[in-house]
Amino acid sequence: MPTKDCRGEKCPRESKPNVLKNPVNRFAPILLPAATAAIFLLIWHLLVRLSGSDLFPTPLDVARGIQELVEKGLLLKYIVASLFRVSWGFMLAVLVGVPLGLILGWFRPAFQALNPMIQILRPISPIAWIPVAILWFGIADSAPVFLIFLASVFPITVSSMAAVQNMQLVYLRAAQNFGVTGMQLFRRVIFPAALPQIITGIRIALGIAWLVVVAAEMIAVNSGLGYLIIDARNAGKRYDLVVAGMVMIGLIGLVLDLLIRRLERFDEVKWGYGQR
Amino acid sequence: MKLISTTFLLGALWLVLISVTHGHLNLKWFAPKVAGTTAAGDKFRIGFLPVTCHLTCPVTDFINQQVEGQSMFEPVRFSGWPELKEAFLSGYTPATFILAPMAMALREQGVPIKVVYLGHRDGSAVMVHKDSQIYRMEDLRGKRIAVPNRYSNQRLLVFRALKQANMTVQDIELVEMPPPDMPAALYSKAVDAISSGEPFMAQTELDGYGRVLWLTKDVWPNFISCVLAVHEDFIKNDRETVQRLVDGIASSGKWLDTTMENRMDAAKFVSKNYYNQHPRLLEFVLSKPPDRVKYTNLALRKPDFEEIEALALQAGVIQKDVIFEDYTDASFVPDDSAVKAHAYQGLQGGEVPPRK
Numbered sequence: 158m159p160t161k162d163c164r165g166e167k168c169p170r171e172s173k174p175n176v177l178k179n180p181v182n183r184f185a186p187i188l189l190p191a192a193t194a195a196i197f198l199l200i201w202h203l204l205v206r207l208s209g210s211d212l213f214p215t216p217l218d219v220a221r222g223i224q225e226l227v228e229k230g231l232l233l234k235y236i237v238a239s240l241f242r243v244s245w246g247f248m249l250a251v252l253v254g255v256p257l258g259l260i261l262g263w264f265r266p267a268f269q270a271l272n273p274m275i276q277i278l279r280p281i282s283p284i285a286w287i288p289v290a291i292l293w294f295g296i297a298d299s300a301p302v303f304l305i306f307l308a309s310v311f312p313i314t315v316s317s318m319a320a321v322q323n324m325q326l327v328y329l330r331a332a333q334n335f336g337v338t339g340m341q342l343f344r345r346v347i348f349p350a351a352l353p354q355i356i357t358g359i360r361i362a363l364g365i366a367w368l369v370v371v372a373a374e375m376i377a378v379n380s381g382l383g384y385l386i387i388d389a390r391n392a393g394k395r396y397d398l399v400v401a402g403m404v405m406i407g408l409i410g411l412v413l414d415l416l417i418r419r420l421e422r423f424d425e426v427k428w429g430y431g432q433r
Numbered sequence: 434m435k436l437i438s439t440t441f442l443l444g445a446l447w448l449v450l451i452s453v454t455h456g457h458l459n460l461k462w463f464a465p466k467v468a469g470t471t472a473a474g475d476k477f478r479i480g481f482l483p484v485t486c487h488l489t490c491p492v493t494d495f496i497n498q499q500v501e502g503q504s505m506f507e508p509v510r511f512s513g514w515p516e517l518k519e520a521f522l523s524g525y526t527p528a529t530f531i532l533a534p535m536a537m538a539l540r541e542q543g544v545p546i547k548v549v550y551l552g553h554r555d556g557s558a559v560m561v562h563k564d565s566q567i568y569r570m571e572d573l574r575g576k577r578i579a580v581p582n583r584y585s586n587q588r589l590l591v592f593r594a595l596k597q598a599n600m601t602v603q604d605i606e607l608v609e610m611p612p613p614d615m616p617a618a619l620y621s622k623a624v625d626a627i628s629s630g631e632p633f634m635a636q637t638e639l640d641g642y643g644r645v646l647w648l649t650k651d652v653w654p655n656f657i658s659c660v661l662a663v664h665e666d667f668i669k670n671d672r673e674t675v676q677r678l679v680d681g682i683a684s685s686g687k688w689l690d691t692t693m694e695n696r697m698d699a700a701k702f703v704s705k706n707y708y709n710q711h712p713r714l715l716e717f718v719l720s721k722p723p724d725r726v727k728y729t730n731l732a733l734r735k736p737d738f739e740e741i742e743a744l745a746l747q748a749g750v751i752q753k754d755v756i757f758e759d760y761t762d763a764s765f766v767p768d769d770s771a772v773k774a775h776a777y778q779g780l781q782g783g784e785v786p787p788r789k
Contacts, residue, residue, distance in 0.1 A: 212617060212620055233458065234458045234459055237451065237454045237455050237458050237459065238455055238458070238459050240451050240455075241451045241452060241454075241455035241459075244447060244448055244451050245448065245452075248444055248448060287516070288515065288519050291516060291519040291520055291523055291525075292519055292522060292523045293523075295520065295523055295524075295525035296509070296516070296520050296525055298455075352436070375512065375513075375516070376516060379510065380459045387512045388512075388709055390512070390613040390614065391483050391512060391613045391708070391709065391710065394616070394636065394640055396617075420436070420440065423435060423436040423439075424435070424436075425435065425436040425437075426436060
């Protein structure tokens with residue numbers, strides 16, 4: 158958060174004096190979510206106990222399931238496999254989606270030609286693409302990478318496109334007054350102006366890419382957190398491992414989001430958020 | 434630009450790092466090649482599901498590794514029928530274990546598939562919740578029954594049982610559901626009866642909420658659900674390998690049906706190395722009773738298939754009469770009396786060696 162934009166009442170919690178006055182506030186960012194998690198786990202535990210079901214696992218069962226996976230050395234393998242697929246699918250989506258979005262946002266004919274097609278493809282769930290992915294790529298790593306690419310490329314394209322289209326005209330006019338045109342205009346004005354919104358789109362897309370990992374790994378790959386869930390369903394009464402897979406996907410999703418939020422701290426992007 | 438260059442640099446570094454780690458942990462890129470063995474890519478792949486109907490596939494792979502030091506094929510495990518079928522269609526798995534009616538339907542639709550051998554006989558059941566009042570087929574009137582797939586023989590089995598009870602499919606409600614989801618569905622009473630290949634039926638019995646309504650052997654003796662099928666090109670290009678495959682499967686079947694010790698060993702090594710299930714599940718299915726599923730008498734017999742054809746036609750999964758000689762190639766089937774069990778002594782009380 159840029160300090161210059163904190164106009165007193167807008168963001169008092171970030172200001173230093175307040176933290177010093179009240180030491181509880183310093184730990185609030187850790188204590189509050191931890192308390193929420195503890196209450197959630199307690200309710201979960203109680204509900205399972207109350208239902209009397211021995212199929213649905215308690216939080217403790219899940220913890221033991223995770224421990225078992227760690228001991229077998231599977232957890233690291235699966236996390237790496239899932240991250241591998243999501244990384245490639247997502248990075249390819251960024252490399253394709255951002256330039257495509259910029260072009261579509263700037264050149265009106267390109268937008269008119271391609272936008273309807275994009276809007277048709279965008280709502281199709283990656284699960285529906287599974288048969289196509291298997292027929293095209295077999296069941297090697299390329300098939301899940303393709304599915305993750307598909308899931309994340311459209312949000313990135315659309316947000317980049319919108320970023321250019323919604324750019325404030327004043328930047329453009331100023332640049333034109335200075336005689337900036339062509340590639341120069343694109344590189345020096347349009348792209349930097351659109352960047353904050355592009356980053357937001359990328360952040361949302363990463364969430365979607367990670368969300369799709371279970372569906373993508375339903376294809377018969379033999380590793381990954383999504384595979385862990387499918388495999389545990391095959392294994393009879395191992396719903397503790399099913400939930401363990403869910404928990405791991407959630408936790409890693411949280412870490413990924415924290416990491417990508419760091420992009421927002423760069424000066425090139427920060428100004429865009431400061432205005433809001 | 435600082436942001437762009439930093440992100441690209443870190444992104445590229447991350448891609449390299451995660452790819453190398455993935456290659457090391459999951460793809461075994463850096464594992465030293467054992468002399469004399471071929472890389473996994475050189476072997477042909479066979480698709481299978483973690484059900485007892487396909488048990489001879491992992492058994493053949495395991496015994497080949499133990500006796501000859503290497504397997505002739507790479508077994509690829511799937512979780513559902515659609516993915517298994519699509520991998521076959523794409524040519525990824527030139528050979529596959531598949532539902533007999535599905536193979537017929539694919540052939541009818543012009544897919545170059547040939548059934549070369551059976552996978553098993555019997556090995557399915559219809560289970561109901563132990564608290565339910567369902568004791569006969571007639572009690573299922575108006576109830577919901579789950580079957581694995583419209584092309585599954587379990588669906589045909591239900592058709593046959595309905596006919597025997599003078600009922601029609603209109604008297605019940607059939608739903609399609611992947612076998613691994615069935616136990617939970619029966620437990621929560623989302624369905625009244627479930628039917629699929631083992632061990633998912635036995636699981637409900639072991640966990641204490643399922644009751645056998647009937648086993649296949651009671652309604653349809655020598656029931657066939659899954660067959661071994663290969664791509665026509667595979668037969669054209671490499672008859673010798675297809676023959677070795679069929680012989681291997683036949684010997685595994687014989688080995689499984691020779692002694693109960695062999696079956697218990699198979700339950701251990703297949704559970705641990707291939708199915709990732711609790712061994713007691715397979716132990717239960719393979720022994721209680723021993724003829725719950727059988728792995729001998731696997732030759733392709735026309736009358737068996739004609740029976741399936743008739744039911745498949747009636748159930749609407751095939752459109753017209755299919756020709757036995759068209760969708761099968763019986764030339765690889767060994768003489769039943771000449772089939773020898775694998776010369777494998779079993780685990781002999783030892784630990785299960787890891788899969789190579």
